[in-house]
Amino acid sequence: MKKRYWIVLLLLAAAATAVTIGIYLVTKEEPADPIEYDTANVATIVDEVLLEMPNNSLGEGIEVNEEGTGLVIDEELVENSEAKNLLSVEKAKFRLKLENKLFSHELEESEIEQMAEGSVSNLIEALEKASSLYGVEVYQDEVTEYINENVASVEIEDKQIYADALGISVDALDYYFDRDFYVMDVLWEKLIPGLMEQNPQGADETTNEYMQRIKDEFYDASE
Numbered sequence: 001m002k003k004r005y006w007i008v009l010l011l012l013a014a015a016a017t018a019v020t021i022g023i024y025l026v027t028k029e030e031p032a033d034p035i036e037y038d039t040a041n042v043a044t045i046v047d048e049v050l051l052e053m054p055n056n057s058l059g060e061g062i063e064v065n066e067e068g069t070g071l072v073i074d075e076e077l078v079e080n081s082e083a084k085n086l087l088s089v090e091k092a093k094f095r096l097k098l099e100n101k102l103f104s105h106e107l108e109e110s111e112i113e114q115m116a117e118g119s120v121s122n123l124i125e126a127l128e129k130a131s132s133l134y135g136v137e138v139y140q141d142e143v144t145e146y147i148n149e150n151v152a153s154v155e156i157e158d159k160q161i162y163a164d165a166l167g168i169s170v171d172a173l174d175y176y177f178d179r180d181f182y183v184m185d186v187l188w189e190k191l192i193p194g195l196m197e198q199n200p201q202g203a204d205e206t207t208n209e210y211m212q213r214i215k216d217e218f219y220d221a222s223e
Contacts, residue, residue, distance in 0.1 A: 041102065046165035049097045059088030062177060070167020071177065078176045083138040083187075084127045086180040092116035123184060125219070130191050133221055138186050146186050147174055 047069055056064040061077035064070075078086065093116040100107045107115075130136040151174045163173040199217055201210040 042161050043165040045098060045101045046162075049094060049101065052097060053090065053094060055090070057088075058091040058094050058177075059180070060085045062088075062091065065167070071172075073168060073172055073176045075172070075176055078179060079140055079144070081140075083140070083143070083183045084124050086183055087120050087123050087127075088180070089116050089120045091180065092120050123180075126184070127187060129218065129221065130187055134191060134194060136187065136191050136194075138183050138190070142186050143179060143182050144175070146182050146189070147179070150185075151178075151182065 050064050050070070051068040053064055056068075058064065058071070060081045061074040063072045063074075065072050093112055096107070096112045096116055099105065100112065127138065152171065159170050159173060163170045166173065166177065168177065195214050195218060199214050201207075205213070
């Protein structure tokens, strides 16, 4: 069976993959190599995981339909929500469960729960620290503009496969379901230049060492 590289939209940042400075900082995880998966299994596994979600909600404005075979999205509610309200432990658990089944990671339910809660906690902490310490906020119009410029125009077959499995359009995937990813991208796009200016890279520091130091100093900063 032909395999393809899965893209980051499936993976919660805390699970394994980090592809931007911002995601690297907020997850406290090392970047990972691309992961292969079998495209033929996506729809079946998505259905299995949707049926496992206990309260039929994957975050503000996103519900599992009555049949448990796809999503129903309140687009207006998602677009008008406060940025941090788009960060959902249930959606994080869904993504981790999906990854777990696709890649046979064999994580226990308790591990998935802990990873989901920890990741969302880190993301919320990043938003709150950015606001309180640096005056940096993320606004919904900025997120929409970011998606317009960096996401919606990217045509990848994996996106269509994933969207079809969720029972939504690719636009709904980009603009609504995965909007939480892009909230964080916008945050770091606004925050990172200032952090790098305040904390220049040392002459003997590797890029990984530099990113680790910025991350540590950001999370250790107190109000």
